[in-house]
Amino acid sequence: MTELKTYLLKRHHGLLVSAVVIGSTLTIYSENASSEWWTPGEDTPIAPYIEYANEYGTVGVLNTEGTVITDGHPFFEDLGENGRGCVTCHQPADGMSLSLSSIQERWEETGGMDPLFAAVDGMDCPNLPAGEADSHSLLLKRGLIRINLPWPPVDQAGNTIDPEFSIEVVRDPTGCNNDPVYGLEGERQEISVYRRPRLAGNLRYVASSSFGVGPFIGKTGELAGIDPETGRPVNMNMMADARVFTLKMQAQSAATSHLEILGGLSAEQLQQIKDFEQQLYVAQAFSFGAGRLVEEGGPSGLGPQAMAAGRDGLLGNNITNYVFPMENKWADLPDGGTEDEAARNAFRESVQRGHDNFFFRTFFIKDAQHINTVGMGNPIKRTCATCHGMHMTGMDAANGWMDLGTTNHPWALEPAESPWAEEMPEMPLFRVTCRSDLPPHPFLGREIYTQDPGRALISGKCQDVGAIVMQQMRGLSARAPYFSNGSAANLRELVDFYDRRFNIRYTEQEKIDLINFLSVL
Amino acid sequence: MENLRTLSSLAMGTIMVCTGAVAAEVGERISFVSCPIIRDTRTVPCWTSEYEDTTYYLTIQSDVTTPVPTPFLGHKVLVEGVVSDKPQICGGVVIDDIMLTALPEIDANCNTMLPADDRYEIDFNPRPPGPSGGRLAFNTAPSEPPPPPEGPQTIDMYFDFDRGITFRHPRNLTGVMRTAEQIGATRMEVIGFRGAHRLSDGSLLQESESTGQRRAKEVAELLHGAGLDLETTISWTDSVDEADGIYDWQSRRVRVLLTP
Numbered sequence: 024m025t026e027l028k029t030y031l032l033k034r035h036h037g038l039l040v041s042a043v044v045i046g047s048t049l050t051i052y053s054e055n056a057s058s059e060w061w062t063p064g065e066d067t068p069i070a071p072y073i074e075y076a077n078e079y080g081t082v083g084v085l086n087t088e089g090t091v092i093t094d095g096h097p098f099f100e101d102l103g104e105n106g107r108g109c110v111t112c113h114q115p116a117d118g119m120s121l122s123l124s125s126i127q128e129r130w131e132e133t134g135g136m137d138p139l140f141a142a143v144d145g146m147d148c149p150n151l152p153a154g155e156a157d158s159h160s161l162l163l164k165r166g167l168i169r170i171n172l173p174w175p176p177v178d179q180a181g182n183t184i185d186p187e188f189s190i191e192v193v194r195d196p197t198g199c200n201n202d203p204v205y206g207l208e209g210e211r212q213e214i215s216v217y218r219r220p221r222l223a224g225n226l227r228y229v230a231s232s233s234f235g236v237g238p239f240i241g242k243t244g245e246l247a248g249i250d251p252e253t254g255r256p257v258n259m260n261m262m263a264d265a266r267v268f269t270l271k272m273q274a275q276s277a278a279t280s281h282l283e284i285l286g287g288l289s290a291e292q293l294q295q296i297k298d299f300e301q302q303l304y305v306a307q308a309f310s311f312g313a314g315r316l317v318e319e320g321g322p323s324g325l326g327p328q329a330m331a332a333g334r335d336g337l338l339g340n341n342i343t344n345y346v347f348p349m350e351n352k353w354a355d356l357p358d359g360g361t362e363d364e365a366a367r368n369a370f371r372e373s374v375q376r377g378h379d380n381f382f383f384r385t386f387f388i389k390d391a392q393h394i395n396t397v398g399m400g401n402p403i404k405r406t407c408a409t410c411h412g413m414h415m416t417g418m419d420a421a422n423g424w425m426d427l428g429t430t431n432h433p434w435a436l437e438p439a440e441s442p443w444a445e446e447m448p449e450m451p452l453f454r455v456t457c458r459s460d461l462p463p464h465p466f467l468g469r470e471i472y473t474q475d476p477g478r479a480l481i482s483g484k485c486q487d488v489g490a491i492v493m494q495q496m497r498g499l500s501a502r503a504p505y506f507s508n509g510s511a512a513n514l515r516e517l518v519d520f521y522d523r524r525f526n527i528r529y530t531e532q533e534k535i536d537l538i539n540f541l542s543v544l
Numbered sequence: 545m546e547n548l549r550t551l552s553s554l555a556m557g558t559i560m561v562c563t564g565a566v567a568a569e570v571g572e573r574i575s576f577v578s579c580p581i582i583r584d585t586r587t588v589p590c591w592t593s594e595y596e597d598t599t600y601y602l603t604i605q606s607d608v609t610t611p612v613p614t615p616f617l618g619h620k621v622l623v624e625g626v627v628s629d630k631p632q633i634c635g636g637v638v639i640d641d642i643m644l645t646a647l648p649e650i651d652a653n654c655n656t657m658l659p660a661d662d663r664y665e666i667d668f669n670p671r672p673p674g675p676s677g678g679r680l681a682f683n684t685a686p687s688e689p690p691p692p693p694e695g696p697q698t699i700d701m702y703f704d705f706d707r708g709i710t711f712r713h714p715r716n717l718t719g720v721m722r723t724a725e726q727i728g729a730t731r732m733e734v735i736g737f738r739g740a741h742r743l744s745d746g747s748l749l750q751e752s753e754s755t756g757q758r759r760a761k762e763v764a765e766l767l768h769g770a771g772l773d774l775e776t777t778i779s780w781t782d783s784v785d786e787a788d789g790i791y792d793w794q795s796r797r798v799r800v801l802l803t804p
Binding site: 027244343387395460 | 608739
């Protein structure tokens with residue numbers, strides 16, 4: 024006889040979304056899928072703990088300070104010119120990020136009228152025809168928001184930086200980088216790159232200054248960012264290019280750009296957002312394969328409650344702390360009394376193997392700027408956890424921008440160009456030429472082709488071309504696609520990228536184990 | 545350098561294999577530019593390089609605390625040190641007092657990766673090729689803090705060939721700031737040097753002409769940016785005539801003079 028359990032997954036808009044577990048198989052029953060979308064200004068309180076369904080199970084969203092009253096809360100209100108709130112791109116159901124499936128559903132349900140699709144950055148370029156899917160191609164196909172940055176760059180004090188390289192537009196599928204207004208040579212002298220919204224949860228870890236933070240950046244020796252409120256150096260791990268680096272700076276930057284709040288947020292509003300974000304934790308809570316991820320006697324590093332209890336600013340690439348502590352709990356499980364228990368235990372053992380692979384399986388990391396350049400040599404024989412080394416999040420240590428090749432040629436993913444190809448490249452392509460009187464980029468030389476120069480658009484440094492601040496690895500199941508340019512559509516493509524990039528030669532079983540492991544984070 | 549000597553002495557227990565090549569004389573100071581070669585082992589990889597038909601052992605992979613920069617494939621390496629008669633490591637003659645730096649220009653010929661070979665074993669690695677036991681490979685903190693400095697102080701910072709500030713320098717820079725505070729500095733003089741190397745074949749290898757200037761300005765700007773607000777003089781020199789093949793890596797430097 025099959026056991027049947029019903030879980031209340033969330034309460035939202037007064038709708039109950041329930042899940043029925045038959046054995047180890049969980050089926051989500053939603054009375055209205057769109058009810059998962061959080062609209063700015065809807066004023067529904069957000070409960071202390073909610074779970075939302077996703078492809079691999081459920082993601083848990085935990086507010087440790089209890090129920091959050093969203094009425095009047097600047098994270099949840101529409102305060103700007105375009106109808107957006109912070110929550111527009113940081114949806115609880117998407118693990119406080121924004122999944123491509125949610126974007127596509129929203130387009131279908133609103134006919135492209137949701138504020139998410141605002142011209143300012145929800146279009147490939149603001150002056151494209153409104154209401155046409157082609158005008159929003161990168162958002163609708165890859166989940167990418169346009170980020171317009173000044174060129175040449177400007178430092179924290181507002182001074183123009185003399186860059187170490189020149190930049191040209193080689194390919195401009197969106198039309199924005201050659202646009203007479205928005206283009207690199209246009210009236211506004213901007214460059215447009217396209218990036219995924221990052222996870223606005225677990226930020227106590229992301230913003231921690233407890234490890235490796237000093238006046239000089241540990242990986243490069245440059246000046247660290249300074250918190251304007253405290254005057255102290257800070258971790259710069261929040262944004263893809265570290266252009267701003269405190270929770271309040273990020274909120275203000277997003278408010279004036281993405282939300283088009285002309286006067287910006289008030290000091291009180293910024294504090295409210297900071298307070299909210301620092302008590303908010305996100306992680307996968309239930310797995311179709313592994314069952315409940317938070318249970319007595321289970322691995323201590325899984326689930327949102329573990330995120331709330333964990334210590335920030337702690338290096339985990341060691342056998343004293345671990346990145347994602349599992350204590351070998353799922354290493355050797357019994358076959359189980361029933362077929363379903365056996366299947367669950369087999370999946371859990373796969374997760375454990377994936378963890379062990381992530382933590383212990385060596386391969387040669389080669390030509391990765393800001394990892395091979397920090398004393399260990401090129402290549403280094405290490406593991407995934409070498410770069411993804413911070414306890415509980417799998418981010419890099421302080422100031423963790425790094426070039427893995429996700430946006431730089433020859434590794435960046437693009438369809439092959441040929442007379443017979445039906446699929447065309449979607450991303451812009453830039454040619455960066457580094458100055459001849461300075462040392463070249465150590466692995467890419469003086470002429471670099473990139474979809475997104477990343478940190479170099481802020482620092483102006485040749486060595487930073489394509490370097491992107493590493494993201495945390497939590498809530499992955501809720502927020503595909505992956506990488507800053509959305510180039511990995513799913514966990515399989517993410518694992519395949521690393522396999523190809525570093526010639527790891529994973530077996531099929533290793534890939535499955537890694538995917539299962541990533542799916543429960 | 546003491547750490548490197550420790551590494552070499554620890555290596556006494558490793559398996560020795562002679563290459564049959566004739567090395568430079570023991571005790572001879574050598575300086576050469578060549579491609580580095582990385583060889584995998586069951587533990588951490590080791591690095592070697594070939595010069596005048598001899599294979600030299602350079603270093604092993606450790607971590608960010610390594611006292612000697614680890615080579616880069618894709619770049620030639622500049623090697624300096626004294627030929628040793630210690631047992632060979634990874635099939636290479638050991639060089640004492642070794643210093644390495646990757647040359648900045650890319651050289652696609654330097655791309656040799658060799659597989660693990662049972663003849664070569666690294667059993668003195670302070671850090672495995674994966675997660676650590678909870679501490680870094682080299683304990684870089686002094687056992688006892690030095691007495692507080694008094695009076696004028698001179699601090700030298702050393703650089704990779706043709707390079708400016710890198711990950712090695714935050715410790716130097718914070719050291720300058722701490723010293724300045726301790727002695728109550730009012731003036732700072734920053735002098736940048738362009739390095740040069742007398743190689744074993746008699747040739748002179750020089751850094752780019754503007755390197756000394758670039759380094760001095762960069763160091764001064766970073767110290768000012770970090771809040772060291774002192775009356776500052778910046779100067780540099782392009783003099784290269786002192787290169788004699790002995791500790792030439794120390795010519796790649798910035799000297800900071802702090803005056804109370």
